[in-house]
Amino acid sequence: QSALTQPPSASASLGDSVTFSCTGTSNDINIYNYVSWYQKHAGKAPQLLIYEVNRRPSGVPDRFFGFKSGNVASLTVSGLQAEDEATYYCSTYAGSDNYVLFGGGTRLTVL
């Protein structure tokens, strides 16, 4: 089973920027531009932040920026606000047997 690897935790100060990484393999992130990022607050439903590596749904501020290089996708959040404290999950297509694959999530603490 393929997997997307995310650091379990991150922290940054109010107003600063933070970048989350999502490491896949040569069979997923590296060859498909189908990376999505979701924000999940405890007890709430996930929210789509980024899709197709770097596209933002309507209503998502441009403080959220996605990109990828090789088999690593990244999400940068700039101008951190207290409400950004949440867990961030990456997701991608990894072939017909893994149509949707989620990473383990990175929990962000805003200091």
Add this chain to the structure above:
Amino acid sequence: QITLKESGPNLVRPTETLTLTCTFSGFSLSATGVGVGWIRQPPGKALEWLALIFWDDDKRYSSSMKTNFTIAGDPFKSRVALTMTNVDPIDTGTYYCGHALYSRGYYQFDSWGQGTLVTVSS
């Protein structure tokens, strides 16, 4: 406005069959490019994708789940059901359904239900 809501039993016993229902509004499951999926989150763990049904009744399932899942859609009643047979305590978690939006070859979940907590225990 798209809304989704999950419903089903909160407690089931091991080996039983569990059926969850996702009732939605604001879109049609028959419309080209639409999908509805199920995702769960075990307590303290990450999101896990389970199944996805598309507008043309095509279906995809996670190959890594041990429990048997079946997804079925009823576009006339705006519902999608997820049936799990022979459930195990590892199936405990919050179950979400999501609207899958098609864009340039793939789908992503752009709207989610509030989730429903299912506990598998004897």
